[in-house]
Amino acid sequence: MTTCHLPKQFVTKMNALLHDEAERFFATYNEEKVNGLRVNSLKISPSTFLHISPWNLEPIPFCSTGFYYHDAQPGKHPYHAAGLYYIQEPSAMFVAEVLAPSPEERVLDLCAAPGGKTTQIAAMMNNEGFLLANEIHPKRVKALSENIERLGITNTVVTNETPEKLSETFEGFFDKILVDAPCSGEGMFRKDEEAISFWSLDHVQKCTQAQRHILSCAYHMLNEGGVLVYSTCTFSPEENEQMIDWFLATYDDMELIPIQKEHGVQSGVVDWTSTNNEQIAHTARLWPHHLKGEGHFVAKMRKRGETKRWNGKFITPNVSKAMWRDYETFSNNTIQTTIKGTMCMFGTHLFALPYLCPRLDGLKVVRPGLHIGEWKKNRFEPNHALAMALTPQQVQAHVSLTFEESIRYMKGETLQTNEDRGWVLMTIDGYSLGWGKEVKGIAKNFYPKGLRIK
Numbered sequence: 001m002t003t004c005h006l007p008k009q010f011v012t013k014m015n016a017l018l019h020d021e022a023e024r025f026f027a028t029y030n031e032e033k034v035n036g037l038r039v040n041s042l043k044i045s046p047s048t049f050l051h052i053s054p055w056n057l058e059p060i061p062f063c064s065t066g067f068y069y070h071d072a073q074p075g076k077h078p079y080h081a082a083g084l085y086y087i088q089e090p091s092a093m094f095v096a097e098v099l100a101p102s103p104e105e106r107v108l109d110l111c112a113a114p115g116g117k118t119t120q121i122a123a124m125m126n127n128e129g130f131l132l133a134n135e136i137h138p139k140r141v142k143a144l145s146e147n148i149e150r151l152g153i154t155n156t157v158v159t160n161e162t163p164e165k166l167s168e169t170f171e172g173f174f175d176k177i178l179v180d181a182p183c184s185g186e187g188m189f190r191k192d193e194e195a196i197s198f199w200s201l202d203h204v205q206k207c208t209q210a211q212r213h214i215l216s217c218a219y220h221m222l223n224e225g226g227v228l229v230y231s232t233c234t235f236s237p238e239e240n241e242q243m244i245d246w247f248l249a250t251y252d253d254m255e256l257i258p259i260q261k262e263h264g265v266q267s268g269v270v271d272w273t274s275t276n277n278e279q280i281a282h283t284a285r286l287w288p289h290h291l292k293g294e295g296h297f298v299a300k301m302r303k304r305g306e307t308k309r310w311n312g313k314f315i316t317p318n319v320s321k322a323m324w325r326d327y328e329t330f331s332n333n334t335i336q337t338t339i340k341g342t343m344c345m346f347g348t349h350l351f352a353l354p355y356l357c358p359r360l361d362g363l364k365v366v367r368p369g370l371h372i373g374e375w376k377k378n379r380f381e382p383n384h385a386l387a388m389a390l391t392p393q394q395v396q397a398h399v400s401l402t403f404e405e406s407i408r409y410m411k412g413e414t415l416q417t418n419e420d421r422g423w424v425l426m427t428i429d430g431y432s433l434g435w436g437k438e439v440k441g442i443a444k445n446f447y448p449k450g451l452r453i454k
Contacts, residue, residue: 035072136162242273416443
């Protein structure tokens, strides 16, 4: 891609902003896009993954679990279906590292789809604490929910809500909030040519209006001392330095926290604001001509002032005794571990919600924690999400599949096992792919039809 394929107004604007750096910046559009994957530390350590990886991987310096890959298709390998990694644009991995969530915290990812940053946050929290992943678009929230399931995440509730609705429900609730804001997507031009067709100066202005609204809602959900990280994948100062300048002027109890800058990460540009606020240099820019990535902007802020304390209620268990007996029968025959969380029924479905999960009344909930299973015809059937959250050591029985057998399993085929053990975990190299049910030496396939290889 050369500059002739880029919007003329974008080229003019970036030339004016970057001056001597513009030539280096535009030269990156003639290079191949950069590919990365992030190892899911909930299932496997980076060192162990490097040992079993079928590809040559190069460490991403600003993310300890991130790796560059070349000339590979990791999305087609059974390890991907097993949730051992998430395919993610490398510079995007920097954002969750800046947020630095802890296991005991209450965290919100306000604009979460498709789930790269959400799944990274959950792993950094070690599946503990409470994480709310929200996405306003119904189609995109489905991908978010599926990625959370695939990576075996159990501390996360997924909602499909507006920022203002969440702000009404969770005022003063969260310790940390990520706003990975919808933006003009200039950092995606090399990766996604469709982003070029959407771009215009008018689109940039529309994005800034949406970003201001989202940030205002996020502000009200922060508790005292809470941390807010704002990020975009665009180069536009209006959506980056100028947005943070506006936010700090509007909410004077918010302060910027300096972001450590190494491995080619640059400071935000003070001169691109009208106030020349020197604190803007605490923000970070990831440029494609300074590091191997498509581009990101990140700002980290803390709320100093007093805030109205959240006065809601936490969710409590609601499973009937009869249905609990059915679940215990399944559990005693199948599982060798205790499922953590608050057990709740949603219709005929059983979920384990994160401890200290607030009540979710009135919200559009897509995934209320770990989906354990469902009662069907007076029997309990485990859900695929439960399989993805378990290891072979945590179940009574599992089947070790070869690479070829795992492909057959992912196509929905039945497999011969010569055993009769009931529910079994189907695995590849010790990592779960899903459920099978052994009857008379045949493992009936319970891999979800929507995930099957066609």
